[in-house]
C-alpha cells in the first residue's frame with residue numbers, strides 16, 4: 001500500500017469527505033491528510049478519522065504534495081490567496097469548484113505576473129461517496145505526465161474518470177455529470193410518486209423505480225446498442241410504453257433536458273464572471 005502521499009483538503013465538506021473515503025487507508029495514511037475548514041463540527045469529524053486539521057490555511061500546507069480545493073466557488077478566490085504563501089514549485093493543485101476557471105486559479109496562485117499552471121480542474125459528483133462517481137478532468141499547461149497520472153489516480157479512487165481537452169469543457173461536464181445526479185433523483189422522485197398514485201405502496205414504488213434505474217443503466221453501459229435502440233426494444237407497437245413515451249414527447253422532454261443542461265452550463269459561466277475577477 002502506497003500511503004506516503006501527503007494531501008491537503010481545503011474545505012472539508014461533502015465532496016472532500018467523498019474523496020477521502022476512497023483515499024484514506026488506501027492511498028494516504030490519515031495522518032498524511034491535512035484538512036482546512038473553519039467549521040468546528042466539520043473539523044471534529046476529521047479529527048476523529050485521524051487527520052490533522054486547521055481552521056485556516058497554515059504552514060502544514062507546505063508539506064502537502066497535493067492541494068485539493070473543495071470550497072464553494074464564492075470563497076475560492078480568498079481561500080486560494082490565503083493558501084498561496086505555502087505553495088511550493090512541485091505542489092499539484094486540484095480544484096473541484098464549479099465555474100472557477102483554471103486560468104483564474106493560475107493567476108491567484110502566481111507570483112510576479114507569472115501564473116502557476118500546475119493545476120488540474122475537475123468535476124466529480126456525489127456518487128463518489130459510494131465509489132461510483134463520474135469525474136471529468138482538464139489539465140493546465142504546467143501539469144506533466146506524472147502529475148496527470150497522480151490526479152487521475154486520486155479521482156479514480158472514487159469512481160470513473162474522463163479527460164476533456166480544455167478547461168472550458170469542464171462547465172459542460174458540470175452541467176451533465178456534476179449536477180446530473182440531481183436530475184436522476186428528480187426523475188426518481190417523480191416516478192415513485194406516480195407509482196404511488198397508481199396504488200403501489202411507497203416502498204413498492206421505491207423498489208420498482210430504483211431497480212429499474214439500476215437495471216436500465218447497467219444494460220445501457222454493458223450493451224453494444226445505443227440507448228435509442230434499447231428504448232425501442234422496450235416499446236411494443238401500440239403497447240403501454242408507446243403510450244407513456246408519447247406523453248414525454250408531447251411534453252417536450254428532450255427540449256426540457258437541453259434547456260436544463262444549458263441553464264447549468266450558463267450558471268457555471270456566470271459563477272466564473274461573479275467570482276473569478
Ligand SMILES: NC(=O)C1=CN([C@@H]2O[C@H](COP(=O)(O)OP(=O)(O)OC[C@H]3O[C@@H](n4cnc5c(N)ncnc54)[C@H](O)[C@@H]3O)[C@@H](O)[C@H]2O)C=CC1
Pocket residue numbers: 010011012013014015016036037038039042070071072073075079096097098123124125126178
Ligand atoms: N455537491 C456536489 O454535488 C458537487 C460539488 N462540487 C463543488 O465542490 C465544492 C464543495 O462543495 P460541497 O462539498 O458540496 O460543499 P460543502 O458545503 O459540503 O463543503 C464546503 C466546505 O468548505 C468549508 N469552508 C467554508 N469556508 C472555508 C474557508 N474559508 N476555508 C476552508 N474551508 C471553508 C465549509 O465549512 C464546508 O465544510 C463546491 O465548489 C462545488 O461547486 C463539485 C462537484 C459536485
Ligand SMILES: O=C(O)[C@@H]1CCC=N1
Pocket residue numbers: 098174178179
Ligand atoms: O450545484 C452546484 O453548483 C454543484 C456543482 C455540481 C454539483 N453541485
